[in-house]
Amino acid sequence: MIPELERAAKLADGYLASLDRALVSHEPSASSLRERLDKQLTDEGLPALQVLDELERDAREGLLQTSSGRFFGWVIGGSLPVALAADWLTSAWDQNAAAYACSPAAAIVEEVTGAWLKDILGLPAQASFAFVTGCQMAHVTALAAARHRLLAERDWIVEERGLAGSPPIRVLVGEHHETLVRALRLIGIGSQAKVEVGILDDGTIDVAALRTELAKNPAAPTIVALAAGDLNRGAFDPFDEVCDLAHEFGAWVHVDGAFGLWTAASKRFRHLVRGIEKADSWATDGHKWLNVPYDSGLAFVADPTPHRLAMTIPAAYKVEVKDVRDQFEWGPEWSRRARAIPIYAALRTLGRHGVARLIERSCDQARELVQRLAELPGVEVLATPVINQGLVRFLDPNGDHDARTQAVIERINHSGEAWFGPTIWHGQRVMRISLSNWQTSSSDLERTVAAVKAALEG
Numbered sequence: 001m002i003p004e005l006e007r008a009a010k011l012a013d014g015y016l017a018s019l020d021r022a023l024v025s026h027e028p029s030a031s032s033l034r035e036r037l038d039k040q041l042t043d044e045g046l047p048a049l050q051v052l053d054e055l056e057r058d059a060r061e062g063l064l065q066t067s068s069g070r071f072f073g074w075v076i077g078g079s080l081p082v083a084l085a086a087d088w089l090t091s092a093w094d095q096n097a098a099a100y101a102c103s104p105a106a107a108i109v110e111e112v113t114g115a116w117l118k119d120i121l122g123l124p125a126q127a128s129f130a131f132v133t134g135c136q137m138a139h140v141t142a143l144a145a146a147r148h149r150l151l152a153e154r155d156w157i158v159e160e161r162g163l164a165g166s167p168p169i170r171v172l173v174g175e176h177h178e179t180l181v182r183a184l185r186l187i188g189i190g191s192q193a194k195v196e197v198g199i200l201d202d203g204t205i206d207v208a209a210l211r212t213e214l215a216k217n218p219a220a221p222t223i224v225a226l227a228a229g230d231l232n233r234g235a236f237d238p239f240d241e242v243c244d245l246a247h248e249f250g251a252w253v254h255v256d257g258a259f260g261l262w263t264a265a266s267k268r269f270r271h272l273v274r275g276i277e278k279a280d281s282w283a284t285d286g287h288k289w290l291n292v293p294y295d296s297g298l299a300f301v302a303d304p305t306p307h308r309l310a311m312t313i314p315a316a317y318k319v320e321v322k323d324v325r326d327q328f329e330w331g332p333e334w335s336r337r338a339r340a341i342p343i344y345a346a347l348r349t350l351g352r353h354g355v356a357r358l359i360e361r362s363c364d365q366a367r368e369l370v371q372r373l374a375e376l377p378g379v380e381v382l383a384t385p386v387i388n389q390g391l392v393r394f395l396d397p398n399g400d401h402d403a404r405t406q407a408v409i410e411r412i413n414h415s416g417e418a419w420f421g422p423t424i425w426h427g428q429r430v431m432r433i434s435l436s437n438w439q440t441s442s443s444d445l446e447r448t449v450a451a452v453k454a455a456l457e458g
């Protein structure tokens with residue numbers, strides 16, 4: 001075996017095995033990491049194995065163990081072993097997944113994986129797709145398609161003329177992630193195009209308010225952006241009703257389903273995304289709930305024409321091959337990693353039912369964890385998981401619940417037993433519980449509840 005690969009496999013295996021023990025229980029300081037990692041760059045270089053060993057040793061204290069089954073921060077999955085292994089193969093093969101001619105296998109894997117994903121996620125079979133870096137770039141890709149169609153309908157080919165002087169696009173939103181707004185900035189629609197429509201108590205968009213907003217200016221080119229699982233509570237907008245309404249006004253419906261779209265894979269949770277197939281575009285991630293390594297976002301567009309027109313580029317040195325899918329026609333990049341390969345391996349290994357079980361298990365575990373925390377004294381549940389997201393806070397006898405919540409989160413994280421992220425929700429400090437890891441076990445939940453109990457008592 002190539003010595004560098006052998007060493008990397010050993011170091012990686014050691015790291016993954018360590019995750020079951022304690023998580024990093026202290027905040028590394030940037031200065032100590034700099035001290036370790038900022039070495040003198042030599043003129044002649046160093047032996048490769050020494051470089052790998054030192055890299056592992058020097059980086060270790062600054063690695064947040066997000067792939068542990070007891071990591072509940074943000075929405076971060078782990079990596080299924082087969083997906084990680086396929087990711088290594090992807091690197092070893094080092095294919096340029098720009099076009100079929102650069103790597104026929106990478107192009108066909110992507111074509112096949114795209115079709116499997118549409119099937120699992122309940123999206124229209126004719127939809128086009130792109131494998132991008134994350135949900136952020138999936139928004140950019142899908143909204144560029146929206147921008148094309150909405151302006152082309154008004155005789156404005158935005159890819160040729162730019163946006164200066166074009167009819168302004170408005171974007172109506174309910175609960176939304178900030179990456180959606182950045183996508184608007186990146187494609188020149190601008191953050192001021194965003195119009196916040198009212199949100200109901202359960203976190204879903206107020207459909208009556210949306211109708212009023214649409215009717216205010218029925219001729220304006222309009223995008224309605226919906227959420228399939230918001231970050232804090234996992235709220236799902238009423239897709240069926242909103243798609244019908246938005247389409248009455250000729251609007252484009254885009255869905256942010258970074259993690260929540262995966263509920264479509266489960267018979268038990270599919271009702272949450274009823275009608276979602278009527279939308280015009282969808283953005284999601286492989287690197288969150290499907291548990292494939294990072295660099296895995298997915299964009300889907302119901303009508304392939306505006307998608308392709310928004311993304312394609314003419315290239316004099318392009319090799320024409322008939323009847324194949326060139327990836328650069330659908331995504332914002334040219335040279336890039338063959339990032340469909342880990343997804344292909346994950347889907348084949350899990351099968352349709354395996355994906356469903358992965359999603360259902362996380363939802364059940366999130367609910368169990370929140371319920372068990374609720375039984376501890378001084379825990380207030382603010383959001384019981386609809387899917388895999390919940391919110392709690394810790395009550396202070398003197399009324400300073402924000403300080404108490406922050407202190408308890410810090411104590412839990414410092415214990416090395418579990419990791420949770422704080423956030424501000426409805427003006428109060430809360431602890432977010434996000435469960436998206438394939439390997440969270442009942443013993444992980446047990447240890448986590450014990451760690452929270454100890455932090456409350458400490």
Ligand SMILES: Cc1ncc(COP(=O)(O)O)c(C=O)c1O
Pocket residue numbers: 074075133134135136137177179229230231256257258259285297
């Ligand atoms: C609801 C939602 N949308 C979009 C994103 C952005 O996804 P990515 O980080 O893959 O670009 C996130 C990330 O947490 C998210 O939770």
